[in-house]
Amino acid sequence: VKEQPLLDTSQREAIRQRLIGWFLRGHRVLPWRSEPTPYRVWISEIMLQQTRVDTVVPYFERFMARFPDVAALARADIDDVLGLWSGLGYYSRARNLHRTAQLLVQAGHGELPAGIDALQKLPGIGRYTAGAIASIAFGLPAPILDGNAIRVLSRLADVAGDVAASATQRELWRLAALLVPADQASAFNQGLMELGATVCTPKGPSCKVCPLCGVCLAFAAGTVHLRPAKTPKKPPRPVSMLAVMVEHGGRLLLLKRPTAGLFGGLWDVVTAEHASAAPSPTDAARAVAAATGLHGAADGPLGRFEHVLSHRLLTVTVFRFAAEAALAPDALGGYEEARWVGSEDELAAMGLARLTRKVVELARAPVHQAELPL
Numbered sequence: 001v002k003e004q005p006l007l008d009t010s011q012r013e014a015i016r017q018r019l020i021g022w023f024l025r026g027h028r029v030l031p032w033r034s035e036p037t038p039y040r041v042w043i044s045e046i047m048l049q050q051t052r053v054d055t056v057v058p059y060f061e062r063f064m065a066r067f068p069d070v071a072a073l074a075r076a077d078i079d080d081v082l083g084l085w086s087g088l089g090y091y092s093r094a095r096n097l098h099r100t101a102q103l104l105v106q107a108g109h110g111e112l113p114a115g116i117d118a119l120q121k122l123p124g125i126g127r128y129t130a131g132a133i134a135s136i137a138f139g140l141p142a143p144i145l146d147g148n149a150i151r152v153l154s155r156l157a158d159v160a161g162d163v164a165a166s167a168t169q170r171e172l173w174r175l176a177a178l179l180v181p182a183d184q185a186s187a188f189n190q191g192l193m194e195l196g197a198t199v200c201t202p203k204g205p206s207c208k209v210c211p212l213c214g215v216c217l218a219f220a221a222g223t224v225h226l227r228p229a230k231t232p233k234k235p236p237r238p239v240s241m242l243a244v245m246v247e248h249g250g251r252l253l254l255l256k257r258p259t260a261g262l263f264g265g266l267w268d269v270v271t272a273e274h275a276s277a278a279p280s281p282t283d284a285a286r287a288v289a290a291a292t293g294l295h296g297a298a299d300g301p302l303g304r305f306e307h308v309l310s311h312r313l314l315t316v317t318v319f320r321f322a323a324e325a326a327l328a329p330d331a332l333g334g335y336e337e338a339r340w341v342g343s344e345d346e347l348a349a350m351g352l353a354r355l356t357r358k359v360v361e362l363a364r365a366p367v368h369q370a371e372l373p374l
């Protein structure tokens with residue numbers, strides 16, 4: 001990757017002043033901005049990873065109402081934390097939050113440490129999140145580089161290297177560190193992210209109203225649409241899965257997945273990957289026997305839907321299996337625990353992946369679902 005010029009001193013000063021001025025004149029009102037304590041900034045930044053702001057807001061408010069500080073989170077049962085996280089995805093984030101809160105309390109701290117190095121030693125806190133907490137909550141001049149900042153900086157400096165390449169990432173971190181001011185790091189970093197979210201957007205950025213238009217090298221060069229430079233991603237790998245609702249007398253059998261691995265620690269119906277794109281009821285009954293030791297026949301398929309995970313495109317075929325009794329399964333294949341769930345409230349409070357909720361909804365109201373042909 002060619003070494004990029006990282007803007008000269010006067011360009012950097014102009015960017016700082018214009019961006020901070022623009023951010024302080026007005027920005028979106030978000031719940032974590034009103035009271036940026038280290039705890040609130042931490043939780044919001046973790047929730048915002050890979051997740052849209054409007055999705056995060058209600059989750060953040062529920063989380064704060066239930067776990068208002070580090071001590072409350074450390075005391076919580078992990079199942080309650082995962083229950084509140086249900087539907088937000090990337091569940092290791094919730095487990096790391098819980099573990100970090102417990103580590104802080106065990107070490108005699110009720111709050112997060114201020115220093116970048118100390119923050120980065122905590123589970124789930126990488127360089128970006130450490131920078132966000134240090135700058136926004138503690139006012140320290142720490143750089144940040146999230147997706148929004150990458151887009152804005154690569155356009156401002158007209159960076160031609162692939163942003164996924166580590167050499168380009170190093171350049172962008174260097175630029176972020178050169179730009180962040182000693183005295184207004186919080187406003188600068190928040191301004192960078194806000195500009196990326198609202199003005200310097202991925203498609204159709206509003207350059208004409210952008211406060212940085214006059215100092216943006218990509219705008220001057222006509223290369224805005226080429227930045228950030230990316231090599232095309234591989235398409236997600238198609239995977240066929242079957243999912244089985246094991247039921248008895250209106251109760252549904254849920255199985256807890258092991259902590260390590262996909263959807264770790266969450267409750268699930270019986271699921272299994274399947275070689276063929278159209279698994280049969282016999283395949284579904286086999287999967288139930290392997291997961292629970294229960295034998296019998298499965299009905300279906302009830303429907304089929306697609307679900308996208310980061311690198312996989314799942315096609316999920318749903319079946320039903322009527323158990324003879326709501327007995328505790330005597331042999332769990334690959335799961336940690338089993339529980340029969342009767343009421344909707346109980347189901348709603350449990351930590352279920354969005355995929356599992358889609359299975360339950362499809363099985364409850366198959367005609368209302370947008371289904372793929374069976």
Ligand code: SF4
Nearest residue numbers: 155200207210213216
């Ligand atoms: S001028 Fe356009 S490309 Fe440059 S920072 Fe502003 S919105 Fe982004």
